[in-house]
Amino acid sequence: MPFYEKGQVRIHYEEAGSGFPLLVIPGGGLNSTIEGLKTHPFNPLDEFKDRYRVIAADLRNANGGQSTGPLEIDRPWDGYTDDHLGLMDHLSIREFMVLGFCIGGPFIWNLLKRAGDRVVAGVLTQPSGYRPTQPDLFYQNNIKGWAPQLCQSRPDITMEQAGAFLENMYRKNADFVFTVSRDFVRQCQTPILVLPDDVPAHPYAVAIETVHLAPNAQVSLYPWKANPEQITIALRHVGTFLKANTPAAAAQRPMAAAAQ
Amino acid sequence: MPFYEKGDVRIHYEEAGSGFPLLVIPGGGLNSTIEGLKTHPFNPLVEFKDEFRVIAADLRHAKGGQSTGPLEIERPWDAYTDDHLGLMDHLGIRQFMVLGFCIGGPFIWNLLKRAGDRVVAAVPVQPSGYRHEMPELSYKNNMKGWGPELCERRPDIKMAQVDTFLSNMYRGERADFVYTVTRDFVRQCRTPILILPDDVPGHPYAVALESAYLAPNAQVSLYPWKMSPIQIQIALRHVRGFLKTNRPAAAAQPLAAAAQ
Numbered sequence: 001m002p003f004y005e006k007g008q009v010r011i012h013y014e015e016a017g018s019g020f021p022l023l024v025i026p027g028g029g030l031n032s033t034i035e036g037l038k039t040h041p042f043n044p045l046d047e048f049k050d051r052y053r054v055i056a057a058d059l060r061n062a063n064g065g066q067s068t069g070p071l072e073i074d075r076p077w078d079g080y081t082d083d084h085l086g087l088m089d090h091l092s093i094r095e096f097m098v099l100g101f102c103i104g105g106p107f108i109w110n111l112l113k114r115a116g117d118r119v120v121a122g123v124l125t126q127p128s129g130y131r132p133t134q135p136d137l138f139y140q141n142n143i144k145g146w147a148p149q150l151c152q153s154r155p156d157i158t159m160e161q162a163g164a165f166l167e168n169m170y171r172k173n174a175d176f177v178f179t180v181s182r183d184f185v186r187q188c189q190t191p192i193l194v195l196p197d198d199v200p201a202h203p204y205a206v207a208i209e210t211v212h213l214a215p216n217a218q219v220s221l222y223p224w225k226a227n228p229e230q231i232t233i234a235l236r237h238v239g240t241f242l243k244a245n246t247p248a249a250a251a252q253r254p255m256a257a258a259a260q
Numbered sequence: 261m262p263f264y265e266k267g268d269v270r271i272h273y274e275e276a277g278s279g280f281p282l283l284v285i286p287g288g289g290l291n292s293t294i295e296g297l298k299t300h301p302f303n304p305l306v307e308f309k310d311e312f313r314v315i316a317a318d319l320r321h322a323k324g325g326q327s328t329g330p331l332e333i334e335r336p337w338d339a340y341t342d343d344h345l346g347l348m349d350h351l352g353i354r355q356f357m358v359l360g361f362c363i364g365g366p367f368i369w370n371l372l373k374r375a376g377d378r379v380v381a382a383v384p385v386q387p388s389g390y391r392h393e394m395p396e397l398s399y400k401n402n403m404k405g406w407g408p409e410l411c412e413r414r415p416d417i418k419m420a421q422v423d424t425f426l427s428n429m430y431r432g433e434r435a436d437f438v439y440t441v442t443r444d445f446v447r448q449c450r451t452p453i454l455i456l457p458d459d460v461p462g463h464p465y466a467v468a469l470e471s472a473y474l475a476p477n478a479q480v481s482l483y484p485w486k487m488s489p490i491q492i493q494i495a496l497r498h499v500r501g502f503l504k505t506n507r508p509a510a511a512a513q514p515l516a517a518a519a520q
Contacts (some may be wrong), residue, residue, distance in 0.1 A: 212494075218501070221483065233480055240505045241501055243505045
């Protein structure tokens with residue numbers, strides 16, 4: 001069971017297959033874990049391992065996962081993005097594609113903001129977003145569904161700290177995709193494929209707005225997960241998208257070589 | 261203005277760009293012409309000429325077009341398919357991709373049935389199909405919108421012949437699904453297909469989706485995809501990725517070379 005460690009951070013990850021790297025961010029909100037992928041509409045570790053080096057990790061401090069680290073109250077989104085980029089560095093991967101479910105949507109946008117030159121393409125699957133009609137949804141979901149269990153397993157973290165963390169994560173960024181502005185999306189040339197959803201935490205309107213704004217975005221059929229046939233059709237689109245955007249010189253350029 | 265000629269058949273065609281061949285079948289029912297592409301949601305001669313050798317033709321007998329030939333009453337669909345394959349032969353093209361609007365959908369399936377080894381990938385755009393609640397739609401549309409003008413222009417063709425031609429094309433056993441092939445054929449057709457559905461009377465969404473569900477290598481675009489220019493751009497990104505990933509690595513094979 002491999003771990004990436006940096007200071008107090010310890011991230012459990014898994015890999016499957018070989019080829020150009022595909023970072024997978026599981027859904028499940030702040031309880032995003034590799035194990036959770038088994039309950040997703042599809043499991044990228046299975047679906048794409050024949051063509052790609054698929055890498056997935058438990059989110060830092062996810063209940064049910066094995067990744068641990070400090071609660072970075074003042075930089076919640078960036079704390080997680082540090083882990084994603086740090087894991088890629090640890091694996092000597094410079095350029096990669098990324099596929100994320102749910103909370104993976106905001107994480108992908110943050111990756112694009114912070115390391116746009118490393119992310120070759122992004123697939124946002126049932127992405128999370130802000131819904132004005134339910135403005136406190138994420139804070140409430142996590143203060144009930146994530147924080148108490150975390151505080152129980154980590155006596156160094158209090159509910160007050162968890163509340164401040166969630167306040168900074170969701171209430172102070174209460175718009176759009178939480179992590180980036182519409183202006184950022186408008187100028188982001190990275191190819192994007194969005195597979196929309198429309199449950200309270202995954203607003204269809206926000207997913208489509210990002211597709212309309214991003215100059216290189218595509219969107220799947222919708223709905224795409226009402227039955228197994230739809231999922232298969234959507235996966236063919238994802239397969240085409242990933243293949244079309246895999247760099248010709250397939251890539252695993254080690255960081256050292258890329259830096260030269 | 262180039263023509264392909266074979267016996268009594270004379271087909272007007274145009275080309276744009278270079279690269280792997282992309283045959284384009286304009287919409288407009290039996291009045292499908294190159295000129296008509298200018299009124300379509302997008303013009304493939306413009307959109308794809310930078311990456312492909314795009315070839316479009318006026319349909320034999322189309323009003324406003326310049327293609328002529330006999331009215332093959334007993335084999336309406338196959339006569340048109342003869343023209344498509346004959347034009348590819350004439351241009352020394354063995355393998356090609358095909359993108360067809362409206363009536364191009366049934367034509368694409370017929371091409372796949374008759375020359376599946378030559379058609380590398382296909383894009384049916386707003387494809388025509390049989391609608392049970394309007395069983396006579398295609399027959400009647402053409403009896404009014406195509407037959408009379410054709411008979412006026414071609415005194416050797418009588419309305420009784422047109423009636424038989426259209427009956428063989430759209431009525432009886434043909435009056436189902438995509439007119440030209442069976443569901444069993446689609447079920448076993450492994451050629452990559454990307455469908456951009458529509459839902460006007462002549463282009464039933466249900467049939468488009470049914471073919472996508474049945475075909476083992478089918479994809480579907482977003483829907484709706486042509487209500488605004490941005491939707492069309494998003495759909496075109498999908499089409500480009502699809503064509504790019506399905507283009508054979510060793511681009512176009514001339515007929516002579518392929519026969520060796």
